[in-house]
Amino acid sequence: MRILLIGFGNVGRAFLQLMEEERRRFRSLGADPRIVGIVDRGGATLSENGVKAGSLLTIKMKTGSVAYSEQGGFPSMDAVEAIRVAQPHVTVEATPTSRGCSGPALTHILKALEHGSHVVSANKAPFAYDYDTVMRTALSRGRRVKYSATVGGGLPVLKTLRTLTVGDFVESFRGVLNATSNYILTLMEEGRSYEEALRLAREIGIAEADPTMDVSGMDTAYKITIIANTIEGGHRVDEVELKGIEDVEPKDLREAALNGYSIRLVGELTEEGKLRVGPSKLKRGSVLDVSGTLNAVEFRMKRAGPVYLLGRGAGPFETAAAIIRDIFEILEEEKR
Amino acid sequence: MIANLNLENTGLELKGLCEKLAEKASEGLLIIVEPREEIMRVLTEAAASRMSEEEALAKLAGELNGLAKGIPGDLRRSVEAELVESLNRIVEYLHAEKKAGGATPRGLPVMLNLLGNTVAKVVSSHFKALGIDAKWVTAGQAGFMLVEDYEPPWSHYVSLVNPDELKSVSKGVLIMSGRSCVDHEGSEASLKKGMGSVVSILAASELRIGEVYVPKANGGVYTADPWITDKARIVPSLSYSEALELSRLGEWVVSPQAVELAEELGVRIIVSSIQDPFKECTTIGFEKAVEKQIVKAVAMIPGMSILNVEGAAMAGTPGVASAILGEVAKRGVSVSMISQDASEIGITLLVKDKDLDMALKGLREGFSRQRLIKRIRIQKDVTVISAVGEGMRGTRGVAARIFTAVAEAGVNVLAIAQGSSETSISFAVSTEDAEKAVKAIHDKVILGV
Numbered sequence: 001m002r003i004l005l006i007g008f009g010n011v012g013r014a015f016l017q018l019m020e021e022e023r024r025r026f027r028s029l030g031a032d033p034r035i036v037g038i039v040d041r042g043g044a045t046l047s048e049n050g051v052k053a054g055s056l057l058t059i060k061m062k063t064g065s066v067a068y069s070e071q072g073g074f075p076s077m078d079a080v081e082a083i084r085v086a087q088p089h090v091t092v093e094a095t096p097t098s099r100g101c102s103g104p105a106l107t108h109i110l111k112a113l114e115h116g117s118h119v120v121s122a123n124k125a126p127f128a129y130d131y132d133t134v135m136r137t138a139l140s141r142g143r144r145v146k147y148s149a150t151v152g153g154g155l156p157v158l159k160t161l162r163t164l165t166v167g168d169f170v171e172s173f174r175g176v177l178n179a180t181s182n183y184i185l186t187l188m189e190e191g192r193s194y195e196e197a198l199r200l201a202r203e204i205g206i207a208e209a210d211p212t213m214d215v216s217g218m219d220t221a222y223k224i225t226i227i228a229n230t231i232e233g234g235h236r237v238d239e240v241e242l243k244g245i246e247d248v249e250p251k252d253l254r255e256a257a258l259n260g261y262s263i264r265l266v267g268e269l270t271e272e273g274k275l276r277v278g279p280s281k282l283k284r285g286s287v288l289d290v291s292g293t294l295n296a297v298e299f300r301m302k303r304a305g306p307v308y309l310l311g312r313g314a315g316p317f318e319t320a321a322a323i324i325r326d327i328f329e330i331l332e333e334e335k336r
Numbered sequence: 337m338i339a340n341l342n343l344e345n346t347g348l349e350l351k352g353l354c355e356k357l358a359e360k361a362s363e364g365l366l367i368i369v370e371p372r373e374e375i376m377r378v379l380t381e382a383a384a385s386r387m388s389e390e391e392a393l394a395k396l397a398g399e400l401n402g403l404a405k406g407i408p409g410d411l412r413r414s415v416e417a418e419l420v421e422s423l424n425r426i427v428e429y430l431h432a433e434k435k436a437g438g439a440t441p442r443g444l445p446v447m448l449n450l451l452g453n454t455v456a457k458v459v460s461s462h463f464k465a466l467g468i469d470a471k472w473v474t475a476g477q478a479g480f481m482l483v484e485d486y487e488p489p490w491s492h493y494v495s496l497v498n499p500d501e502l503k504s505v506s507k508g509v510l511i512m513s514g515r516s517c518v519d520h521e522g523s524e525a526s527l528k529k530g531m532g533s534v535v536s537i538l539a540a541s542e543l544r545i546g547e548v549y550v551p552k553a554n555g556g557v558y559t560a561d562p563w564i565t566d567k568a569r570i571v572p573s574l575s576y577s578e579a580l581e582l583s584r585l586g587e588w589v590v591s592p593q594a595v596e597l598a599e600e601l602g603v604r605i606i607v608s609s610i611q612d613p614f615k616e617c618t619t620i621g622f623e624k625a626v627e628k629q630i631v632k633a634v635a636m637i638p639g640m641s642i643l644n645v646e647g648a649a650m651a652g653t654p655g656v657a658s659a660i661l662g663e664v665a666k667r668g669v670s671v672s673m674i675s676q677d678a679s680e681i682g683i684t685l686l687v688k689d690k691d692l693d694m695a696l697k698g699l700r701e702g703f704s705r706q707r708l709i710k711r712i713r714i715q716k717d718v719t720v721i722s723a724v725g726e727g728m729r730g731t732r733g734v735a736a737r738i739f740t741a742v743a744e745a746g747v748n749v750l751a752i753a754q755g756s757s758e759t760s761i762s763f764a765v766s767t768e769d770a771e772k773a774v775k776a777i778h779d780k781v782i783l784g785v
Binding site: 203291 | 446483523
């Protein structure tokens, strides 16, 4: 199985590491996965026999790009060219999620499908802006597109959703889906200001250097759009009514606590089909009232009633594990 | 001059040691400081909620106050204020980690580095108390970077990626927090135990300084543990390969990686005493410079367990040893010693006591569907003893002398292994017999009494 990895940041590197560990499990399915190429901002490296992970990391650290590898490094090669040359069986899209549009990830995904490759993506943007285009292309090319890593990471939100919707119907859902903002709100409950909580979250690596996507609610908006698209398609993140946590003050949290509530950044699809993200009051002790870096999702099913999922939000390894699960699924589906 | 101040080696009495080191301040001094592993572990345990914040804080405060002992007057007050600030920040981080549900990948290095930097600040304050303007930096600020492999066996090492940075900061007296590093993204990364000694060797090579001084509380490397035999004496010189063997055993001076690197870069390691940190006690250098004694030292690693893996079907089956070791490795267990019968129906592994259950689990699960392994026998409370000496290579009868001495002491040997380098012979004995065996080898083989 020839795999091309596009994007060599934290998720890409974690993916490479986990692939080494999971090699045996792949072989039990009769597959011999080989990462035949990696593309980053500086270019690409390609190797028919599979890239050498350890040495590539050193090269990346020293030169800033895998493209400077002495064996199979191509400094001017972009992802589209790498897809054409490598002819991968599966293309893993792990570039950073763009803001405001699908960005280059959409081109990568469409080109990969056109060249007959299945796609596994950790990049949210194409599934929040151009879901229908991606899925139509996949259908017309007879290829599969998986994107479990875009929502929840280690928490199997999309897989559970697909299982639930066989013979049932999602009436609405709500979720606390962003670990960073939830963590900041948890620290603020102790009286810390927003700025102080954000500083601590940054210092221990929970918040990114630029946390805008998280605290503005945009990351949650992407995720609920992807969930809504998985349910019925036809949604774009632009339609989400959006409010972040920047204006929440410790006194709001104190006041809520006195009345038996907590404040969490909640993303939801209402029964009327509206997508909304914003700070919401949740009854203390309710399932969605999670603290720290936990995520929680509630699906309200027409027949089964409420179904809950609870677990730790995504980090690079959780996201990489979700990518690997998607590759497994493709392999199993191909065998049927 | 460069000194590697590992508090594991020196102990906590810094005042006197800094006074001695300061005698060479006018020649320019780079001091690489490493906190004790035990105190770093306190922080790791507290971050993982395996130790209460209060207990961890009490231990950290005790350690840091002990290190600051002897700093006088106003300076003392400002050091105390800095210690309180560092401890407050550590408490804040511990609390933040707890709220995040446990140690976070970035939070723990931030805390460990804060602790390491605080220790470096205390060392620089000792110099300031002597009227010397000592500055401090982290290894990361001096151009060092943590490099981790992303494929098995996930190695962890440090590289000097910005030599110009090191050269620009290495002026006058500089104290470097030796384990406080950065990763390739510039985020804080904490180096593992002993990696400060690797930083020292890399710095010495880059600054074209031929040796690194490693002060040690009891001065030099001994022929055996002086607590076991009062006849133990300091070994004046060791080759790199002898030092490498000893650094893997109980005789911890610098890390094995540092010894290997020192040989590659041609840097001598001079183990000295804290009373006279620039006077050679044991010199680790090239083989030709060392004395020709056959066995130089004997050391031991207690707390081991033996796993005897047996099965008639193992005989003549290619890849059995690799499969057994692979299953153990998958559980994150390091095998200290391996021995196999020529009949190939049994293989003996030595692992740390604390890893025994994991190793057993790996073997049982890994071979549950195969009939290759018939039986696994275990023996706990085992100690590995190693006799080390470059002169053993090609010298006939050394093994006989060692095992005769052990037998005459009435000690039963449970397993034996010797590497092809012939620089050491290792064997396992019951822990209750270990000291007797060490004493016998020391007195009869090393001293030849």
